Amino acid sequence: MSHQAENRQKFLDYNAARNVSERRYDGFRNELKYVSRVKALSANFKLLDIGCGPGLFTEFCMENGLEGAGIDFDGRLIKNAKERLEKRGMRALFSVGRAEELPYKEGVFDVCVANSLLEHVQDWQKTLREATRVLKAGGVLVFWTTNRLHPFQHEINHFPFYPWIPGTMKKRILKKITESHPSMVNYTEHPAIHWFTYEQLKAFLNGLGYKIYTRLDLIERSDLKGWKAAIKTGLFWVQNIHIFRYLYYFYSSDVSVYAMKLGRPS
Secondary structure, three states: HHHHHHHHHHHHHHHHHHHHHHHOHHHHHHHHHHHHHOOOOOOOEEEEOOOOOOOOOHHHHHHHHOEEEEEOOOOOHHHHHOOOOOOOOOOOEEEEOOOOOOOOOOOOOEEOOOOOOOOOOOOOEEEEEHHHEEEEEEEEEEEEEEEOOOOOOOOOOOOOHHHHHHHHHHHHHHHHHHHHHHHHHHHHHOOOOOOOOOHHHHHHHHHEEEEEEEEHHHOOOOOOOOOHHHHHHHHHHHHHHHHHHHHHHHHEEEEEEEEOOOOOOO
16 A cells, blocks of 8 residues: 555544544534524525535534535545435435535525635635625525634644744645654645634625624523633623633634625525
8 A cells, every 4th residue: 555545544544533533413503503693594494514524514404404415525525425324314415526616506505614624725715705606695604714823723733833833834844744744634635724813704704795703702601611601701891892802812723703695685
């Protein structure tokens, strides 16, 4: 087996183990809960999972009454998704394709999800434009991606403060890691190459005609459990005072976006 083929198999094995151990329905339920705070969900809504991988979130949404579709550039992962759902007597429209060139008509979907995707694609602006194109007016775009402000991350293992390194230096370091230490990027051939701030993405999405929220805007006091319950009394200040919001952006390991496409629904 060639070195490239060996890394490819390790990548598939890693994702198989990860998708079993991380199939956390509480996390999926939370995701739909926050989406529903932007737009009430209906059983006939069509959801597109862009960069769906093995389609676990697509499957969960179908279990909760939504019509699911998923797309990913990795044909092996799409094959696994189709086979798993067929065994359950479920059928979703899974396709192999690129996020920058979605094979759908305009205004087809009520919800587009693109979690942990933007950091990996070559053209993140085109990816967001394509998601906007296939989303209905009044529909919701949801994604999580890398946070340039947070010093720790899960994209380059064992490398704290990587997001703070200048871009040109990042490229050289990432090339060396990918070639010599593939386990640090979980054996993927497409490691994270983009790092974002919420304000950067908000400005871009404003230009595409969205009303934009981050998860901070959608949190309610009743959501705060365990040690987070201690900040219930200060939630209003964190949500509404600029300096506290900025500190939250440093604290959060990801940039989360929930955006409603403005315009008159068809």
